[in-house]
Amino acid sequence: MSGVLVLLEHRGGAYNRMSWEALAAGQEMAKAAGQPLTAAIAGHELEPLGSELAGKKLDKGYRVEHALLKDYTADGYVLAIEQLIKKLEPSFVVLPHTYQVRDFAPRLATRFGQVLLADLVGLRKDGDSFVFIRQLFQGKLNADYRHNGPVAGSAPCFLSVQAGAFRADSLEAGSASVEIFSPQLDAGAIRNKPQPPFREAAQTVDLGSASIIVSVGRGIKEQDNLPMVEELAQALGGELAASRPICDNGWLPMERQVGSSGQTVSPKLYLAIGISGAIQHLVGMKGSKTVVAINKDENAPIFEVADYGIVGDLFEVVPALTEAVKKARGA
């Protein structure tokens, strides 16, 4: 039992960018552990994706091909990848922390008597093993985890890496052979019948191209308080956005949500008001050039990524700021 296996994700004939980040993590681990690196994709008719994979630095690639893997299902993926893992017997299985991985990887790990060490933000070699870093309490604390080693036979350590934790641009190029692996699958074993993905409605707000975004979170407490933040956004000539709970409550439409389940933004200025800064939110706004945070909790994770911060009651700071901006603009 040896080696690092990275499972890459794709949709519509293209790799998910987070797949390359996971592969970068895999390259780092394989190098540190002195073990071979293998990467795999699962689906149907994957030739172009296989060719692209062959151009990366790895020891071997696999196309897990089966007509029943054409559309993603947890049952199909678990059955197919379980067979690949049994053949390869890797020490580590690395995945991108996508919604799809969250759907099937815990089930896959259970088949091996393992758990998934989910959404890692970092890792380091420590003696003969690795220390894996993830966040707790919505990003308020970090935690170091260690894998206790295989329990019996070929049981790898399963890991998923959070968006942005490893750099896809650090990925090393190379030349690898990509082999087809044909799993044994039975249509009766796939219980879920997925329909084609769809979008609810045409997006009318393009936060992605906004240069100033004023984003509001749970700290706003009530929908009736939103106009206060809206006025600040107007004074700055920016777009109003929000973290997930605000849209969950229906206070703002989902299309104004920034985060891993919403839009990814990269404005010149991102003003985070009453937003604690859970990783799911940070993932969506980390491309912002300048980040300003207003929050009464000085330990809120948002201050870890903010350039400027005001620790204070947003109900006092925001109206004062709106006035100051209006005055500056009028001058």
Place this chain on the structure above:
Amino acid sequence: MKIIVAIKQVPVRDSSLHINAGGRWIDEDDLSYEINEPDAYALEEALQLKEKHGGEVVALLAGPERASQTIREALAKGADRAIHIECEDLASLDTLGVASRLAAAIKDEKADLILTGLQSDDLGLGQTGVVLAELLGIPHATIIMQVEVEGGMGSGSGEGSASGLSMRVKRELEDGWFQHVEMPLPALLTIQSGISKLRYATLMGIKKAKTKEVRRVSGSDLPVAAAPTVTLERVYLPEKKKETQLLEGSPNEAAAKLVEKLKFEVRVI
């Protein structure tokens, strides 16, 4: 239709957290606790499904004595009964250990549907539900925004009521995409926050909760999988990635300082 909702008790969201003396967890003294928010939405969905289709809702929780409060809240909101796996050693288990206990406690219930939140606010691993589905041998779907059950509903006895039922769920995918999935029952779903509006417990509900059945099971009496496969070694404050300039003073002073920065350094005004 019998629905089991797995819920967790977690520290109140804006709690001030302090690392304990051992450096392996937080100091739990003086913390207030509440139901894990995504689990509250799972409970709400279960109650709405029961209102539509009949049957019963059973709240399932593993945790120490203090978690009784969260169970009472679930009963006050409308759960018919509860199962409390009493254990003080949750922190020493990994997800597989916790899910093994949950599975053992409900395997004879023969539920049609098991719901839970998509992740917890404390550990945030987001996999207890999926692991539970695997241990019970039933299909699952995650990050669910809508549930439509199709077919005739049973009386809620669970016995045989699973036959012939199916459902159509709406999964949230990334970047604003969604997907419908059809699947047979029994099954497990992990519910996304915001699936519907949460209800408050009524005074009548709170009164009724006192008379509802809570089956207590000792955690140590339930089989757990082998030793944990991962260990949490250390908990610590994250390192700052950026040097944050804190702007101090009264709200007016801080606002004026920020406007100066926005004007002359960020150049957006």
